[in-house]
Amino acid sequence: MAETPERVLVYDRVDANRRNTLLLLGLLALVSLPGAGYMAAYLAFLAAVLAFSAGWEAAVAAGGVIAVGIVLAADYLAYRYSSALVLRLAGAREVERDEEPDLCRTVENLCIGAGLPQPRMHVVDSAAANAFATGLKPENASLVVTRGLLALLERRELEGVVAHELSHIGNHDIRLSTILAAAVALLRLPFSILSGFFRFLFRLHWMVGAGALLYLGLPLLAGIAFVLSLLRSEPGASFMLLLAMAVPAFVVLGAPVVGLLIARALSREREFLADADAVLLTRDAEPLATALAKIGGAGGAQTKVSGATVHLYFVEPLAADAPWWDRVFSTHPPIEERIALLADMGGGIPPSVLREAAEAGVRFRTVRTRLTVPEAGQLQVQPPAREGESWIGVTEPGEVKRAPVAFCLGQAGAALYAGPDAGSVQLAQLPSGALITVLETAGDFLRVITSDDSFGYIPRTTEMSEVDLKGGHGRR
């Protein structure tokens, strides 16, 4: 039978959430203790060096502390500004009520049911079906859906997805995830120092870089000393040195992995919780289950995703056939498991319904390469007037809707910019033959979506040829 939720209200869930947060932080603190102890020991070492000589040796030793300080500062900034950053990264655009009245009304009604303040609504111009919520407090929350999601799901299924995201907001899951991400980043500090971060430190000041090396190198030196002492067979001293080596080894290798596993396992738990809360809110488990089936069938992949934001999405935005070691680190439970639990809560869902939903998702995925053209500002493309010139796009309002047109980039390919400005960040270099669809013109640039659902701007003068997609049709 369905598991009867003991905690009925979002309020009660928040209490439980806070307790879990504390529990988890305690666990993470435990895992971080060796690292913290090592830092303390390193500070003692620094004090000793300072007492010995205040010259370059001390400066180098201090460099290690500076490196740690930089990581801590970066963590704090990420925590404070994570919301704005995530919205930027995903390319989310805020929408007003009159732009998406049905969506905003659905969100408004669900907020009444959940007792939450209304979040700001955003839309991502991507054909991949996904959704996420961001914002550290319910008062500052934002809810993001993709165009693909709006096209794929029916009203009740969309309601279920929105309810799921609202549950995340109400349970303060976003704050929890951000804290977790910061903690894991801190645990990865030794690794970070060894990677590209290390070059940055060196560029800052050679002493800082050297200090960071020393911070990591001390255990290595201890290890070498241990080996040497073994050779000289002094059991007492060697045992001490072994201990001295084991702790840093855990700090460098073990703690990050264990910490990450804890964080990811908790993230999966919160997904189940959000599913359950969504059912409580909408009083109907079936639409959410069919929505999951549809999105599963459609792939749900949004490739432009960074490690920092992956935990926020509605479904795991990575490939479905990932190997087990990816699964263990995945932030979302497998879709089949979520559907099974929802079916339990809802008293069973006919498998034919789920099968149909999955098939609809697959159909959407094949159709979705015929990307959507927004209704405002239809783009008409003119072939080059003369040989050697490139295609140009002209916006003609009021034009009869055409099937979306895809273009194949010419020999030179094109650079994909983040904004309609050659000085903006270059997101990618599109190769020759890449498929794109043009959304609109923006000055000297064209706003496009690429075949892997990245969007950006390419110069208007890019050489490209039209590709005919048979049977394509525009969908909202």
Added chain:
Amino acid sequence: MAAIIAIAVIAGIVVVSGVVLAGMYNGLVRARVRTREAWSGIDVQLKRRADLIPNLVETVRGYAAHERETFENVTRARAMLQQAGTAAEAAQANNFLTQTLRSLFAVSERYPDLKANQNFMDLQNELSDIEEKIAFARQFYNRNVMSYNTRIQTFPNVVMANRFGFERFEFFEAEEAAREVPEVSFAPTAEPPASEPPAAPPEA
């Protein structure tokens, strides 16, 4: 020495119990305030709907003036809702109003001009949106009531609740018996029964 330790321990126990009890009391107060706020959420939507009704009745009356019984039922239901004191009364009145509105819309089906009227369509959409909002607000309120009622009846909060007079809230739901048209007594604030126009008996 032992006496000092004993005093310290007792003092510690007193302080900790004080903190715990204060926490319990505050928790109860917070829950009560939240439940009241949840009720006001329903109230807001009910008022919005009540405000729309005169406009709706006038619009329909413009096309179907002789459907007097329907109008009177709607108006009466609206008055009932405005007079409702407790949650149960409000729920019953709300059900009744929903029923009368349904008959009103059913009647309007026979008048295609009315159905095409933009004002009427807007009102219909808005009313259906408010119905949905009432449903969600009711769900939220009832959940709060359940949590709060359970809290003040279970140990250890029950002791504190009884001591400080925390009372149970009523659910916002009506019994099945509310299906038939109930008698209405107009409160002194409304028209006194004596001057009620006897043009058509309410039950006809």
